[in-house]
Amino acid sequence: MTIENSMQHFDAQEILFAEHLSRLDLLKLDLSKEHGKKIVVNIWRTHGFEPLIPLMKPFFDFQGWHVDFNISGYDDTLMFEGRKDASLDIVWLDSIRALGQVDFREWVNWLAERIMNLRKRSSAPIILATWIEGVEQVKRLQALVDAVPGVYFANLLELQDEISGPFIDIRSEKLAGTPLGRVAQLEIARKLACHWMPAALSSSIKAVILDLDNTLHSGVLGEDGVDGVKLMPGHLAFQKYIKSLGEKGIFLALVSKNELADVKELFEKRDDYPLRLEDFSAVEVSWAPKSDAIKRVAKTLRIAPDAMLFVDDNPGELANVISGVTQIHTLYAHEDAFLTSRAVHNYPALWRWRLEEDDAKRILDLKANAERELLSENISDPSEYFRGLKVGLIYRYDPLEQLTRITDLCNKTNQFNLAIQRFNQVEIAERLKSKAASIATVQLTDRLSDSGVIAIIVASKKNTQLVVEELCISCRAMGRRLEDTIVLQALKGMSIIDGCTEVIFKVSHGPRNQPALDWLADLLSLAEGPPEGEVHLPISLVNVFKPIDGVKIEQGIMK
Structure with a gap:
C-alpha cells in the first residue's frame, strides 16, 4: 500500500x-x-x-x-x-x-x-x-x-x-x-x-508493536518527565487491553524514540501503568529510524512483518515504517485513546475464533531463548548442551485433538515450510482419518519451557513411496540443531512407512521458505538448492537414522 x-x-x-x-x-x-x-x-x-x-x-x-x-x-x-x-x-x-x-x-x-x-x-x-x-x-x-x-x-x-x-x-x-x-x-x-x-x-497477526509517547500515555517523556506524562482514562483502558492481548499469546513490542534510561525509569516508577516493561517481548528504544527498529523486532520475535501491527501517533513515523518495512500492518494512534483501543480491537486478523494452549506458550518460550543462547555459547558439545537443557521431543501420530494447531502451523509457518500447501481444517481432518495418510506432530520441551507443538509432517503412501506433502517447523524451534531429528524420526515412526522404498518430498519455492530449502539441500548433500516439484530420498537413510545424542525421544500412539 x-x-x-x-x-x-x-x-x-x-x-x-x-x-x-x-x-x-x-x-x-x-x-x-x-x-x-x-x-x-x-x-x-x-x-x-x-x-x-x-x-x-x-x-x-x-x-x-x-x-x-x-x-x-x-x-x-x-x-x-x-x-x-x-x-x-x-x-x-x-x-x-x-x-x-x-x-x-x-x-x-x-x-x-x-x-x-x-x-x-x-x-x-x-x-x-x-x-x-x-x-x-x-x-x-x-x-x-x-x-x-x-x-x-x-x-x-x-x-x-x-x-x-x-x-x-x-x-x-x-x-x-x-x-x-x-x-x-x-x-x-x-x-x-x-x-x-x-x-x-487469514493468517493471524502475532505481534502488536507500540509507540510510547502520545500512544500509551499523553505527553512526551523527554519533555514532560516521568511524572509529567499523563495516563488519561483512554490510555489506561488501552494499556489494559494491550496487556490482555499479551496474556492471550500475542507478542507485544515497544518501539520508541527516547532515552532507554528514561523509559526504564518510567515503567519502574509509574505504578498506575497496567503495562510493565517486562510485558514486552522486544524493546527498541533509540533515536534510529523506527523502520530499522521494527526489522530488529521481527528478527527477535522470529516472525515476518506481515504478522505484525504497528501503532504510532506520528504520521511521519508511520510513513517511514510503511516505506521501509514491506507488508507490515499499521494504525494511527489517535489523540482519543479509546478510539485507538477500538481500532486495535477491530483490526482484521487480530481476533481469533478460539485460543489454543500453544498460543500462550510462545511468549514464555521466547523469554527462555536468552538463557538457551548463553548456554549454547558456553557449551561446544551439542549432546552436552541438549542434556544440560533436558531437551525432549514428543511425537504423536494422527492426533485429531490437535486439528486446530496442525492447521495453524500449515497456514502460519513461512520460513521452514517445504511445500507451502496451506491445508485447511477439512483437508487435514481427511488425512487424519485416512489409512493411506499419516500426520506427525512434534512437541518440544526443555527445562526452561514447554514450546508446545512446533512441527508437523503430513505424508501419504502411494504404492511404495512415502510422499511428504507438507513439512512445517515453527520459527521457535529453528536454529536449535534439531531439524534432522524432528523430521526423520517422525517419518520413521509412521505406520505407513512399512513397505516403502523411498521418500518423496514435495517442494515449492516461496518468498520466505529458504531455511527449509537449505535444510533439504544439506540433508541430501546437494550442491545447489532443491528444485521445485519432487525430491527423492532413499528409505535407507530414514531407516538407519539415529536421533541426535542427548535428546529424549518419546513416541506417541500410532493410528
Missing part, C-alpha cells in the same frame, strides 16, 4: 472504529481500492443479507479485500443447490423463524445434518451465523460446529450490549427482509468484516 493510501486509511479510522457507527458516514466513505486479496463468499440464507453488504464494503477496502457474494434464494430447507466454488460459506439463519416451527432440539439435529451435508460438498470454511439466547442452547450450537472441521459459530446476540438500538426490529423485516434492527446491522457488518471472516480466512 502506498503512503498516500495509508494516510487515507488512517483518516478513515474515526468512521470505521467509531463507538457508534454512522450508516451515512460508512456509505459515503470511499477508500482507495488496492485489493490484494479476492474473496468469494456463498450466502445460504433464510433472511435478508443484502443490507449488510454496502456496510461491510469500507471495512473490506480497509484491509485490501475485494469480496464477491453469491447469495442464495430464501431457503428454509438449506438444500445448498447450485453451490459455486468459494473461499467461504456463510449459513445465515433467522432463529426466530426456525424456532417458530419446530422445537430447539429438533432444529439442532436437522441443522447438524445440513451442516454436514455442506461440509461434504466443500472444504471451504463455514460460518454458522444466527442468534441464540439461552446458555445451554448456545453450548449446543457450539458443540455442533466443534464436531465438524472448519465450521465456526457466530452468535449475533453477543453484540447486543454494543448496540444502541433494538437488536430485533420487525419493521426492518418488512423493509429489508431481515428482523435485525438497523443499528444492529451496523455492528454485525463490522464484526463480520473485521473479526469473523478474517479469522476464518
Whole structure:
C-alpha cells in the first residue's frame, strides 16, 4: 500500500472504529481500492443479507479485500443447490423463524445434518451465523460446529450490549427482509468484516508493536518527565487491553524514540501503568529510524512483518515504517485513546475464533531463548548442551485433538515450510482419518519451557513411496540443531512407512521458505538448492537414522 493510501486509511479510522457507527458516514466513505486479496463468499440464507453488504464494503477496502457474494434464494430447507466454488460459506439463519416451527432440539439435529451435508460438498470454511439466547442452547450450537472441521459459530446476540438500538426490529423485516434492527446491522457488518471472516480466512497477526509517547500515555517523556506524562482514562483502558492481548499469546513490542534510561525509569516508577516493561517481548528504544527498529523486532520475535501491527501517533513515523518495512500492518494512534483501543480491537486478523494452549506458550518460550543462547555459547558439545537443557521431543501420530494447531502451523509457518500447501481444517481432518495418510506432530520441551507443538509432517503412501506433502517447523524451534531429528524420526515412526522404498518430498519455492530449502539441500548433500516439484530420498537413510545424542525421544500412539 502506498503512503498516500495509508494516510487515507488512517483518516478513515474515526468512521470505521467509531463507538457508534454512522450508516451515512460508512456509505459515503470511499477508500482507495488496492485489493490484494479476492474473496468469494456463498450466502445460504433464510433472511435478508443484502443490507449488510454496502456496510461491510469500507471495512473490506480497509484491509485490501475485494469480496464477491453469491447469495442464495430464501431457503428454509438449506438444500445448498447450485453451490459455486468459494473461499467461504456463510449459513445465515433467522432463529426466530426456525424456532417458530419446530422445537430447539429438533432444529439442532436437522441443522447438524445440513451442516454436514455442506461440509461434504466443500472444504471451504463455514460460518454458522444466527442468534441464540439461552446458555445451554448456545453450548449446543457450539458443540455442533466443534464436531465438524472448519465450521465456526457466530452468535449475533453477543453484540447486543454494543448496540444502541433494538437488536430485533420487525419493521426492518418488512423493509429489508431481515428482523435485525438497523443499528444492529451496523455492528454485525463490522464484526463480520473485521473479526469473523478474517479469522476464518487469514493468517493471524502475532505481534502488536507500540509507540510510547502520545500512544500509551499523553505527553512526551523527554519533555514532560516521568511524572509529567499523563495516563488519561483512554490510555489506561488501552494499556489494559494491550496487556490482555499479551496474556492471550500475542507478542507485544515497544518501539520508541527516547532515552532507554528514561523509559526504564518510567515503567519502574509509574505504578498506575497496567503495562510493565517486562510485558514486552522486544524493546527498541533509540533515536534510529523506527523502520530499522521494527526489522530488529521481527528478527527477535522470529516472525515476518506481515504478522505484525504497528501503532504510532506520528504520521511521519508511520510513513517511514510503511516505506521501509514491506507488508507490515499499521494504525494511527489517535489523540482519543479509546478510539485507538477500538481500532486495535477491530483490526482484521487480530481476533481469533478460539485460543489454543500453544498460543500462550510462545511468549514464555521466547523469554527462555536468552538463557538457551548463553548456554549454547558456553557449551561446544551439542549432546552436552541438549542434556544440560533436558531437551525432549514428543511425537504423536494422527492426533485429531490437535486439528486446530496442525492447521495453524500449515497456514502460519513461512520460513521452514517445504511445500507451502496451506491445508485447511477439512483437508487435514481427511488425512487424519485416512489409512493411506499419516500426520506427525512434534512437541518440544526443555527445562526452561514447554514450546508446545512446533512441527508437523503430513505424508501419504502411494504404492511404495512415502510422499511428504507438507513439512512445517515453527520459527521457535529453528536454529536449535534439531531439524534432522524432528523430521526423520517422525517419518520413521509412521505406520505407513512399512513397505516403502523411498521418500518423496514435495517442494515449492516461496518468498520466505529458504531455511527449509537449505535444510533439504544439506540433508541430501546437494550442491545447489532443491528444485521445485519432487525430491527423492532413499528409505535407507530414514531407516538407519539415529536421533541426535542427548535428546529424549518419546513416541506417541500410532493410528
